[in-house]
Each structure stands twice: as C-alpha cells, then as structure tokens.
Amino acid sequence: EDQVTQSPEALRLQEGESSSLNCSYTVSGLRGLFWYRQDPGKGPEFLFTLYSAGEEKEKERLKATLTKKESFLHITAPKPEDSATYLCAVQAPGNQFYFGTGTSLTVIP
Amino acid sequence: NAGVTQTPKFRILKIGQSMTLQCTQDMNHNYMYWYRQDPGMGLKLIYYSVGAGITDKGEVPNGYNVSRSTTEDFPLRLELAAPSQTSVYFCASSVGFTMNTEAFFGQGTRLTVV
Numbered sequence: 001e002d003q004v005t006q007s008p009e010a011l012r013l014q015e016g017e018s019s020s021l022n023c024s025y026t027v028s029g030l031r032g033l034f035w036y037r038q039d040p041g042k043g044p045e046f047l048f049t050l051y052s053a054g055e056e057k058e059k060e061r062l063k064a065t066l067t068k069k070e071s072f073l074h075i076t077a078p079k080p081e082d083s084a085t086y087l088c089a090v091q092a093p094g095n096q097f098y099f100g101t102g103t104s105l106t107v108i109p
Numbered sequence: 110n111a112g113v114t115q116t117p118k119f120r121i122l123k124i125g126q127s128m129t130l131q132c133t134q135d136m137n138h139n140y141m142y143w144y145r146q147d148p149g150m151g152l153k154l155i156y157y158s159v160g161a162g163i164t165d166k167g168e169v170p171n172g173y174n175v176s177r178s179t180t181e182d183f184p185l186r187l188e189l190a191a192p193s194q195t196s197v198y199f200c201a202s203s204v205g206f207t208m209n210t211e212a213f214f215g216q217g218t219r220l221t222v223v
Contacts, residue, residue, distance in 0.1 A: 004151065042216060042217070043214030043215050043216050043217055044201075046211045046212055046213070049210070087151070087152070089151075095165070096154065096167065097167070098168070099144075099151030099152040099153070100151050
C-alpha cells in the first residue's frame with residue numbers, strides 16, 4: 001500500500017518553462033510533509049517542511065504548497081541547475097517516515 | 110563543520126559476511142536515522158534513534174542492528190549479508206523529529222552483496 005505517490009516520474013522542461021510536481025499521500029494523521037532535492041550520487045538535501053493544509057513555503061524559484069491529500073512543488077522559470085530528483089516524504093503517527101519514489105527533473109538550456 | 114559523515118562509500122560483501130556501516134555527525138543532533146534506497150523505490154527507514162542509548166525500528170529493520178552509545182555515532186550492523194541487502198544506505202540526523210526540523214543526510218554507502 002503506497003503511502004506517498006509522486007508524479008510525474010520524469011519531467012523535462014525548457015529553461016524558463018514553469019511547472020509543478022505533485023505528491024499525493026494516504027497517511028492519516030499527517031505529522032509533516034517534507035520536500036528534498038537529490039543530486040546523482042548524493043544524499044537528499046532538505047528543502048521544505050509543511051504541516052497544515054493551506055501552508056506555503058518559498059525558496060528561490062521553488063514554492064511548496066499543501067492540501068489535505070497532496071502537495072505541489074511549483075518551479076518558476078527553472079534553470080539548468082535545478083535539474084535533480086525531487087523527493088517527497090511524509091511523517092506519520094508513530095514516528096514513521098514514508099518517501100515517494102521521486103520526480104526526476106531535467107531543465108534544458 | 111563536516112555535517113553527517115558515512116564510511117565506507119562503497120563496499121562489496123559476500124553472502125553471509127558481516128559489516129558495520131559507520132555514521133557520525135558533528136552537529137550535536139539528538140535524532141539520527143538509517144535509510145536504504147533501492148532503484149525505483151522510495152527511501153525506506155530502517156532504524157532511528159532519538160538520543161544516546163535509545164533506538165527504535167523503522168519500516169524495514171529485519172537483517173539489521175543499530176546502537177547509539179554516543180550522540181555523535183550511529184553505526185548500522187549487517188550480521189549475515191544477503192543479496193536483498195544490496196542497496197544505497199543513507200544516514201541522516203536532525204535536531205528534532207517532527208515538523209520544521211531540517212534533516213541532514215550523509216553522502217551514502219553503496220553496498221553490493223554477491
């Protein structure tokens with residue numbers, strides 16, 4: 001039973017072409033939703049934590065939003081250096097974390 | 110300030126061998142975690158610790174053991190390696206265990222069991 005589903009699996013964008021990544025979750029009693037960026041051969045790098053519906057957070061060209069069943073990571077005017085895999089994770093009651101399989105983003109100059 | 114350091118970076122084990130993956134952090138974080146990451150799968154939590162002397166199971170603990178004798182170190186032990194344990198292992202740490210706490214990850218250990 002998938003707790004976290006990310007879509008699309010892969011996304012190719014032209015530089016400057018804005019888009020959104022989706023993370024839907026089925027966890028009850030969400031304790032927190034996390035976004036990470038992972039570059040090839042590296043560990044995940046923390047981006048955002050959200051924990052209540054309606055919450056939004058921004059960092060440079062990235063904005064994360066949260067509803068009761070999903071989160072979006074909006075990328076505005078992406079640059080090639082934004083190319084990476086973006087991971088979503090949720091924290092459930094009982095101190096369990098569940099990660100999605102990620103969205104591989106490629107930004108073409 | 111090195112953050113989270115994992116050793117080794119790569120290792121090949123034969124079936125039935127044992128090894129310890131080392132993880133140390135210099136940020137004085139109470140919380141530490143071990144994850145494994147398989148191709149096409151999300152990271153899976155193996156074990157976590159909320160402080161020295163306290164550990165607990167995550168989603169996939171079978172075949173692994175951990176200890177936390179100091180705040181800095183959180184080694185992961187594989188007693189009888191199996192091919193199913195071929196994976197990339199990540200150690201992470203954070204100040205807190207819940208919201209608004211930034212988790213720092215190590216660079217990973219790529220383990221192959223043959």
